[in-house]
Amino acid sequence: MVHVVLFQPEIAPNTGNVGRMCALTQSRLHLIHPLGFVINDRNLRRAGMDYWKSLDVHEHADWAAFRRSAAAPTGRLWLFTTKTERSFWDVRYADGDALVFGNEGSGAPDWLHDELTETRVKIPHANPGLRSLNLSTAAGIACYEAVRQLTHGGGRL
Numbered sequence: 731m732v733h734v735v736l737f738q739p740e741i742a743p744n745t746g747n748v749g750r751m752c753a754l755t756q757s758r759l760h761l762i763h764p765l766g767f768v769i770n771d772r773n774l775r776r777a778g779m780d781y782w783k784s785l786d787v788h789e790h791a792d793w794a795a796f797r798r799s800a801a802a803p804t805g806r807l808w809l810f811t812t813k814t815e816r817s818f819w820d821v822r823y824a825d826g827d828a829l830v831f832g833n834e835g836s837g838a839p840d841w842l843h844d845e846l847t848e849t850r851v852k853i854p855h856a857n858p859g860l861r862s863l864n865l866s867t868a869a870g871i872a873c874y875e876a877v878r879q880l881t882h883g884g885g886r887l
Contacts, residue, residue, distance in 0.1 A: 733828035740766030747866035
């Protein structure tokens with residue numbers, strides 16, 4: 731199983747889109763509080779609320795609670811960030827690994843970068859003048875690469 735971790739996400743439609751993708755790939759979604767919105771029909775309807783019942787989602791009060799949780803990943807925690815040179819394509823993902831994403835406004839805090847220094851990766855892009863991808867786009871790219879590797883590229887989930 732792939733785990734997708736959103737650290738204090740701020741925008742409901744992004745989280746809804748990531749939730750929808752997690753439901754379709756049978757990945758576990760972890761939401762680290764505080765969230766910048768309330769999880770309800772009004773906020774997530776178009777982005778993925780109808781998928782929410784099929785989603786393996788776990789909410790955690792903070793990072794420490796996430797790390798202590800019985801639902802936490804058993805593998806490595808890969809922090810997706812622009813603050814590294816290592817490409818996510820250069821990683822061999824394993825069952826139980828987690829893909830960790832900072833929030834839309836400020837990314838991951840410095841202390842999280844420090845904790846996950848050895849497992850920071852980036853999604854390369856061709857235009858160095860642009861900052862980064864949208865959170866839900868980045869999570870989708872990362873998750874499908876991990877799923878592809880775990881299913882040996884067979885195209886079936």
